[in-house]
Amino acid sequence: MADLFKVSIDFETSHLIFPRLIIAILLVLGTIIVIRNRQAIAGSGAMWAETLRRMDKPRFLGTIALTVIYFLLMVPVGDIWPNTGLGFLICSIPFVALIGVLYMHERSLRSMIPMLIVAVVAPAIVWWLFTYVFALTLP
Amino acid sequence: MPILEFLTPMYVFLILAGTLVGIIFGAIPGMTATMAVAVCLPLTYSLGLDNGLALLLGLYVGGISGGLVPAILLGIPGTPSSITTTFDGYPMAQRGEGEKALRIGIVSSLVGGLISLAALFFFAPALAEFAIKFSYVEKFLIIFFALTVMAALSEDMLLGIFSGFLGIFISLIGVYDVTDGGNGEYRLIPPGLEYWLDYGFSLLPVLIGLFGLATILEAAEVGMPKGQSLKDIKVGAHSRFSWGVFKGQVTNLVRSSGIGTFVGILPGVGGSAASILSYTAAKTSSKNPESFGKGNPAGIIASESGNNGLTGGAMVPLLSLGIPGDATTALLIGAFTLQGVQVGPLFIGNNPATWDSMIIAMLLANIAMFIMMYFAIRWLAMVVAVPKHILFPVILMMCVIGAYTINYGIMFDVWTLLIFGIFGWLATKLRLEVAPFIIGFILGPSAEIYFIKSLESFGTLTIFFTKSWIAMLLWALILGSVIGSIMLARRKAALELAQAQAQAEP
Numbered sequence: 260m261a262d263l264f265k266v267s268i269d270f271e272t273s274h275l276i277f278p279r280l281i282i283a284i285l286l287v288l289g290t291i292i293v294i295r296n297r298q299a300i301a302g303s304g305a306m307w308a309e310t311l312r313r314m315d316k317p318r319f320l321g322t323i324a325l326t327v328i329y330f331l332l333m334v335p336v337g338d339i340w341p342n343t344g345l346g347f348l349i350c351s352i353p354f355v356a357l358i359g360v361l362y363m364h365e366r367s368l369r370s371m372i373p374m375l376i377v378a379v380v381a382p383a384i385v386w387w388l389f390t391y392v393f394a395l396t397l398p
Numbered sequence: 399m400p401i402l403e404f405l406t407p408m409y410v411f412l413i414l415a416g417t418l419v420g421i422i423f424g425a426i427p428g429m430t431a432t433m434a435v436a437v438c439l440p441l442t443y444s445l446g447l448d449n450g451l452a453l454l455l456g457l458y459v460g461g462i463s464g465g466l467v468p469a470i471l472l473g474i475p476g477t478p479s480s481i482t483t484t485f486d487g488y489p490m491a492q493r494g495e496g497e498k499a500l501r502i503g504i505v506s507s508l509v510g511g512l513i514s515l516a517a518l519f520f521f522a523p524a525l526a527e528f529a530i531k532f533s534y535v536e537k538f539l540i541i542f543f544a545l546t547v548m549a550a551l552s553e554d555m556l557l558g559i560f561s562g563f564l565g566i567f568i569s570l571i572g573v574y575d576v577t578d579g580g581n582g583e584y585r586l587i588p589p590g591l592e593y594w595l596d597y598g599f600s601l602l603p604v605l606i607g608l609f610g611l612a613t614i615l616e617a618a619e620v621g622m623p624k625g626q627s628l629k630d631i632k633v634g635a636h637s638r639f640s641w642g643v644f645k646g647q648v649t650n651l652v653r654s655s656g657i658g659t660f661v662g663i664l665p666g667v668g669g670s671a672a673s674i675l676s677y678t679a680a681k682t683s684s685k686n687p688e689s690f691g692k693g694n695p696a697g698i699i700a701s702e703s704g705n706n707g708l709t710g711g712a713m714v715p716l717l718s719l720g721i722p723g724d725a726t727t728a729l730l731i732g733a734f735t736l737q738g739v740q741v742g743p744l745f746i747g748n749n750p751a752t753w754d755s756m757i758i759a760m761l762l763a764n765i766a767m768f769i770m771m772y773f774a775i776r777w778l779a780m781v782v783a784v785p786k787h788i789l790f791p792v793i794l795m796m797c798v799i800g801a802y803t804i805n806y807g808i809m810f811d812v813w814t815l816l817i818f819g820i821f822g823w824l825a826t827k828l829r830l831e832v833a834p835f836i837i838g839f840i841l842g843p844s845a846e847i848y849f850i851k852s853l854e855s856f857g858t859l860t861i862f863f864t865k866s867w868i869a870m871l872l873w874a875l876i877l878g879s880v881i882g883s884i885m886l887a888r889r890k891a892a893l894e895l896a897q898a899q900a901q902a903e904p
Contacts, residue, residue: 264858264859264860265857265858265859266853266857266858266859267857268850268853268854270581270854271581273574273580273581273850273854274574274580274581274582274583274584274585275583275585276850277570277845277846277849277850278567278570278585278586281563281566281567281570282567284563285560285563285564285567288556288559288560288563289560291556292556292557292560295556306827307827310827314619315618315619315620315621315622318618318619318621318622319615319618319619321618322614322615322618322794323615323816323820326611326794326816327816329798330798330809330812330813330816333809333812334809347799347802351795351798354791354794354795355791355792355794355795356791358790358791358794359787359788359791360787361787362618362622362786362787362790362791363787364622364624364787373788374785374787374788377788377791377792378791381792381795382795385795385796385799389799389803392444393443393444393803394444395443395444395803395806395807396806396807397799397802397803397807398802398807398809
């Protein structure tokens with residue numbers, strides 16, 4: 260009986276034991292969840308269609324798109340002036356401003372002014388703080 | 399006395415600043431204490447451990463407390479943990495007793511915070527002392543227990559457990575680290591990403607993504623709900639607050655703080671559970687339960703002392719076992735990692751000065767929270783109306799900077815932020831639970847080491863049951879939490895069925 264629980268671990272492959280165990284548990288749990296919730300899963304197409312229909316697409320997808328562009332531009336722009344963190348500063352100002360415009364409800368010039376001030380001041384403060392006070396490199 | 403060396407003007411300033419910013423984050427619906435800590439983590443980088451923690455603990459205490467402001471004035475919880483505050487706070491505000499309700503909430507928050515802090519002070523060292531004797535077997539079981547408790551208390555136990563194991567799975571990506579006794583081999587890395595995922599995903603970008611970016615994405619999905627305009631906010635000029643409200647409420651205060659502290663100690667269980675449980679307890683033990691939900695001050699007292707009781711409680715498992723008590727304390731682990739300090743049973747003994755400084759920081763944060771909120775309540779009420787289109791872009795930028803600087807400038811960490819931001823948004827759609835996922839992700843690598851090393855040295859699976867009485871006790875607790883949760887689920891299902899039948903019969 261006691262032999263049944265005996266395990267010997269080969270050090271060479273010991274990095275695979277735990278991941279395999281976890282994958283096995285995830286598969287078992289996943290199977291149970293799929294069987295138990297099969298109705299909900301069958302209806303998930305409709306759920307996603309509904310989510311997509313209700314979604315504020317410009318704001319949601321716009322956030323993701325702007326973020327991706329922001330991430331992609333930061334390093335190339337930063338490489339023009341290496342180790343100054345200017346890539347971050349130059350990309351952040353339009354990013355903050357554009358996201359701000361995206362999230363606004365009434366886009367009048369008057370209501371944009373405080374937001375635009377923040378879009379310039381906030382990245383500048385952060386850039387200054389990280390570059391000169393904390394001495395950390397930004398892209 | 400040398401122990402108060404950390405008490406510098408900078409330290410006090412950081413606590414005050416943290417508490418104020420925390421209150422503001424808490425007071426704006428859609429922004430949470432967790433988000434505040436996530437956004438400010440990179441700032442602690444160069445502050446050193448004591449000062450960094452001072453800022454973060456201030457944010458934590460302030461963030462949990464600030465949630466009561468919109469809960470009472472607008473009926474919208476500022477943080478998830480102030481849901482139950484709306485039940486009685488909002489009706490009071492509608493009656494023109496807003497200021498009174500706010501002050502009741504503030505005083506209760508202070509009491510809850512202080513009681514739980516006392517619990518932390520006395521309980522954590524004792525638990526740590528006890529946990530030092532744990533071998534790998536017990537340590538593994540503790541993690542396992544933490545995961546089952548969380549799963550048992552999640553909305554859906556199976557999905558909760560699944561989320562926890564998914565977190566472990568993601569955490570195992572990368573090398574089986576030699577420094578922890580692994581063999582230095584790589585596993586689970588998707589092809590093409592070997593260079594980036596050598597050591598797996600870094601903790602902080604994952605956390606910032608899940609709690610910062612995901613929250614913003616959720617708000618964007620529903621069209622960035624318009625903030626409240628200032629004229630909607632009525633504090634109520636003629637409501638006189640008097641300490642007499644608390645007459646006969648001492649039991650309620652102590653009980654709710656106790657419940658909050660206890661819920662905090664349970665790993666991975668968030669603040670909403672703390673306030674809901676203490677609210678229910680106050681309601682059931684009240685002489686006139688029907689007055690709850692209609693503006694009974696006792697409801698605010700229960701809810702607010704409950705959710706602030708969480709703050710000290712959640713620190714107990716973090717500082718004694720290295721297991722975070724809720725999502726915000728999970729982020730605190732990040733702060734320790736940044737400074738290269740290991741949290742676990744040895745932490746308090748090895749870092750007595752840091753321990754003292756944390757306790758003092760929480761004490762000062764509670765007092766600062768009380769003073770700021772009690773006397774500046776009219777000003778704070780206006781914070782609720784700060785427009786999100788100004789705040790959220792800046793927060794997004796802070797998330798990016800946090801992810802980037804955490805490992806001294808690795809762009810992949812920024813992409814990790816995006817991946818987990820989208821994952822966090824997706825998870826709520828798939829009804830996966832973020833809290834168990836995070837705990838699994840944080841504890842996964844340790845769980846692996848403890849599990850494999852136990853088997854390597856003992857060579858049999860039975861060791862997990864027979865190692866010591868502690869191991870057996872832990873198994874009893876694990877079984878208990880699973881059975882308890884199944885019973886709870888059954889009872890809930892039966893109740894829903896009965897309600898459905900009652901509705902069917904006209």
